[in-house]
Amino acid sequence: MRLRAVLWIARKDLLVELRSRHTLSFMLLFSTLSVVFFSRVAGAYVGTTPGIAPGYLWLVFLFTGMLGTGRAFLREKEANTLDALRAMPVSAAEILTGKAVYNFLLLFGVQCVVFPVFLVFMDIQVKGSLLLAFAVLSLSNLSFVVLSSAVSALVLGARAREVLLPVLLMPLLFPLLVLSVSALNRVLTGGAGVLAIESELRLLLAYTGVSSVIALLTSEAALQE
Amino acid sequence: MHAVEVEGLCRSFGRQVALHGVSFRVRRGERFAVLGANGAGKSTLLRILAGLLRQDSGRVMVAGVDVAAEPIEAKRRLGMVAHDPWLYGELTAEENLRFYAGIYGLPESRVGELLEEVGLAEHAHRLVATFSKGMKQRLSIARALLHQPEVLLLDEPTSGLDARGRAWLRRQLEELSARGTAMLIATHHPAEAMACVRGILLEAGRVVARGSPEELLAALAGEGE
Numbered sequence: 241m242r243l244r245a246v247l248w249i250a251r252k253d254l255l256v257e258l259r260s261r262h263t264l265s266f267m268l269l270f271s272t273l274s275v276v277f278f279s280r281v282a283g284a285y286v287g288t289t290p291g292i293a294p295g296y297l298w299l300v301f302l303f304t305g306m307l308g309t310g311r312a313f314l315r316e317k318e319a320n321t322l323d324a325l326r327a328m329p330v331s332a333a334e335i336l337t338g339k340a341v342y343n344f345l346l347l348f349g350v351q352c353v354v355f356p357v358f359l360v361f362m363d364i365q366v367k368g369s370l371l372l373a374f375a376v377l378s379l380s381n382l383s384f385v386v387l388s389s390a391v392s393a394l395v396l397g398a399r400a401r402e403v404l405l406p407v408l409l410m411p412l413l414f415p416l417l418v419l420s421v422s423a424l425n426r427v428l429t430g431g432a433g434v435l436a437i438e439s440e441l442r443l444l445l446a447y448t449g450v451s452s453v454i455a456l457l458t459s460e461a462a463l464q465e
Numbered sequence: 466m467h468a469v470e471v472e473g474l475c476r477s478f479g480r481q482v483a484l485h486g487v488s489f490r491v492r493r494g495e496r497f498a499v500l501g502a503n504g505a506g507k508s509t510l511l512r513i514l515a516g517l518l519r520q521d522s523g524r525v526m527v528a529g530v531d532v533a534a535e536p537i538e539a540k541r542r543l544g545m546v547a548h549d550p551w552l553y554g555e556l557t558a559e560e561n562l563r564f565y566a567g568i569y570g571l572p573e574s575r576v577g578e579l580l581e582e583v584g585l586a587e588h589a590h591r592l593v594a595t596f597s598k599g600m601k602q603r604l605s606i607a608r609a610l611l612h613q614p615e616v617l618l619l620d621e622p623t624s625g626l627d628a629r630g631r632a633w634l635r636r637q638l639e640e641l642s643a644r645g646t647a648m649l650i651a652t653h654h655p656a657e658a659m660a661c662v663r664g665i666l667l668e669a670g671r672v673v674a675r676g677s678p679e680e681l682l683a684a685l686a687g688e689g690e
Binding site: 244245248249251252255256259260319320321323324326327328329330331464465 | 512515516517518519537538540541543545547549551552553554555556560564565567568569570592608
């Protein structure tokens with residue numbers, strides 16, 4: 241895999257997004273509104289049962305992520321530029337990786353804004369390291385974007401792709417959500433350190449690795465006309 | 466060695482036969498017309514040559530490279546001007562070309578050269594979304610020529626161009642031909658075919674005539690009677 245091609249694709253997508261700001265602004269708006277909504281509806285429960293907070297946080301990121309990350313391939317399809325990428329001397333795996341890098345940065349940017357907003361609005365008394373909690377989120381983000389980028393490429397040719405994407409993605413994300421919520425819960429409300437969540441981190445890494453291999457292996461078929 | 470060699474090419478979409486036993490050869494520097502009505506199989510042929518679509522059977526060689534066996538290597542030797550300009554409206558002309566040049570690993574100076582060559586140097590920093598159809602077509606040609614391909618595929622290259630744009634394109638093609646670039650021009654305009662040296666006439670995916678433009682036009686006229 242050529243890193244140069246991957247970075248050029250990710251850089252181009254970021255530049256296009258920063259010019260239009262369509263996806264990023266909708267993701268930020270949606271996630272912030274969701275946090276406000278959850279804080280009004282479930283804020284009191286979080287006060288008595290803080291363990292449910294990471295679950296709410298992941299619900300916000302799950303829907304925000306599905307809203308935004310599917311756009312990377314869809315935008316190319318709508319602008320008829322996907323063929324331009326495919327006509328260049330780059331492999332499908334390089335195109336997919338470029339899109340995943342872009343999606344990671346997009347979701348990372350949203351998390352940087354929404355995570356502190358979530359902690360404040362939900363009035364969570366953080367017992368562990370915020371940095372570690374953010375690291376867990378970022379690692380989960382990596383796995384999320386690998387899967388969402390791969391599945392969004394797979395459903396690109398389907399008619400009801402906007403509906404198909406969450407339906408296919410949700411079961412695949414289930415192990416990731418369980419692990420990430422568990423690790424975040426232990427860090428945020430239990431004050432756990434990196435050693436205490438080692439097993440979750442190892443499993444998250446393994447899940448990301450397996451997801452990446454499957455995504456790369458299916459990329460050629462996904463991007464084939 | 467021929468610039469393009471196509472042997473017994475077949476491709477179907479379900480029950481519909483798009484190409485059936487298409488064979489031809491294009492010499493280096495030759496302008497070769499692929500003439501035919503809409504739906505004759507011209508675009509399918511070009512898409513297979515560009516590595517965007519797999520053939521069901523048959524062999525396609527570009528500059529001595531088998532497109533199906535070594536698609537990345539073949540794509541390095543190919544440039545394509547498609548129906549759509551394959552440009553990003555949110556980026557400037559220079560940013561568009563810089564992205565494509567980056568993927569090919571070309572020096573940045575090549576972008577300036579090409580913009581100068583197609584007469585868009587003074588519009589380098591304008592967003593492509595604000596370009597006219599003719600300007601987009603010029604930029605699309607610059608994009609296809611960035612890596613100095615041995616073979617250039619042009620799908621209806623004059624569609625949407627005014628008389629001045631068509632004259633400019635014809636001069637460009639003559640210059641490229643003199644430099645040794647082989648060109649395949651898919652068109653349903655007899656006038657465009659006249660700018661070529663040889664060609665084939667496609668009808669329902671089959672080659673029904675081959676030879677000089679005059680011979681193709683005579684065959685086309687014969688069909689209409």
